[in-house]
Amino acid sequence: MRYGKEHKGATRRRIIESAGRRFKKDGIDGSGVSTLMSDVGLTNAALYAHFSSKEDLVAAALIDQLRQQGERFTAYTRDRAGLEQFIRDYLSVEQRDNRADGCPCAALLGEIGRCSVDTKQTFTDTMVNADNIASRMAPDDPPSARVKALTLFAMMAGTMQLARALMDREFADAVLAQGVQNALVLLDT
Amino acid sequence: MRYGKEHKGATRRRIIESAGRRFKKDGIDGSGVSTLMSDVGLTNAALYAHFSSKEDLVAAALIDQLRQQGERFTAYTRDRAGLEQFIRDYLSVEQRDNRADGCPCAALLGEIGRCSVDTKQTFTDTMVNADNIASRMAPDDPPSARVKALTLFAMMAGTMQLARALMDREFADAVLAQGVQNALVLLDT
DNA sequence: TGTACATCAGTGAACGCGCGTTCACTGATGTAC
C-alpha cells in the first residue's frame, strides 16, 4: 500500500495533533501507544514508521501544542483589552471542562517536570523562544518581560489545575473568577 | 510472625508517608505498587493488608501530604512577615530541586484533576476544610478569603511547576523570584 | 504505451516486562485453659 508524496507527512501531523489532545486528556504516562495510534485509525506498530519512540512523539506533540497555544494567544488584539479577554477565556468554565482542547501547560506542566532531560530541553527551548506573549505584554522591555509573562502564564495554569481538581463546582467557579482578578492585578504591575 | 498491638498502625503510617514522597517524586501513574512497598522494606502483596487498592493508598497519602503541608504553613508566625517568609521558602531553589520533600500540590495538582471521582472528592474535602491558610490571610472575612488563599496557593504551585520544567536554571531562578513578587503583590489585594 | 520492478506506510503477531491484584501459606506472638 504505497501512498502519494504528501501522505506520510499528513499522517505524521495527524498523529501529533491527536496525541497532543490525548496527552492533555489522560496524561503522558496515562496514554498508551495502542490508544494513541488507534485514535488515528492505525495499529500501534505504525508509530515507529514516524517516530523513533513514544518519547520522540511526546516531544513533537509538546512543541505542536505549545505552538497552537501561542497561535491562540496571538489571535487576540494587541492591546490591553485583548490581553484581558485572553485571561478571561483562559480561566473560563469551558476551558476547565474541556482538557483535550485546552492549554498544554494547564494539563501537563507538572508531568513535564518529571520527563526526560531531552523532553524538558524541548519544552524549555520552545517556551523561552516564544516571544509573542512577552513582546505583547511589554514591548519595551523584552528580557524581563519574558519572565513576567511566563510566570503569570504558569500561575494561570496552576489556577486552572486547582479548578479541575475540585469536585465542588461552585468553589471551582469562584477559584476561576479569583484567578481572573489576580491575573488582571498582575498585568498592571 | 504476629506483631505487637501498635505494629500494624505504625506500618500503615510508614507506607502512607513513604508513598506520599514517592508519588511527589515520580507521579501517581509513575509509582508502581512494588516500588511503593519495597521503599518501606515490604513485598507488593503486603499493600493489601493495609489498603483495599492502590487508589485507596493514593487517597490516604494525599490527605497525609496536605495535612503535612498545612502544618508546615502553620509553623510560620501569624503575621505579614510570617506569610512573606512562607512564600519565599515555598518558591525557593531548594524546594524546586527537592520534589519529594515539597508541596503535594506543586507535584501532583495536575494529576489529581485526572484521578477518580473518589480521589478528587477526598482532595476537595481536605482543601476546602483547610481553614488555617485562609483564616490567617484574612481573619475577618473567611468565606471569600478561603477562595483567595487557595487561588494564590495554586498560582504558587503553578509557578513551581514551571521552574521545575525549565532546564535553564537561571531562567528558572528568575521565574521563582518573579513568582515571589507576584505573590506579595496579591497578598496586598 | 505497456510491463516489470522497487518502494515503503502500515499490518499482525510476538517479544520481555512491569502493572495491580489474588491466594494459599508461614510463623512469631497473644490468649485461653
Next chain:
DNA sequence: TGTACATCAGTGAACGCGCGTTCACTGATGTAC
C-alpha cells in the same frame, strides 16, 4: 506456670493484562525500461 491454639502481618508465586518495541511481511503505487 505450662501448654495448646488462634491470630494475622507479611511472603512468594502466580494471575491476566497492557505496556513499549521489534520484525517479517503485504500490497498499492511510483518509477524505469
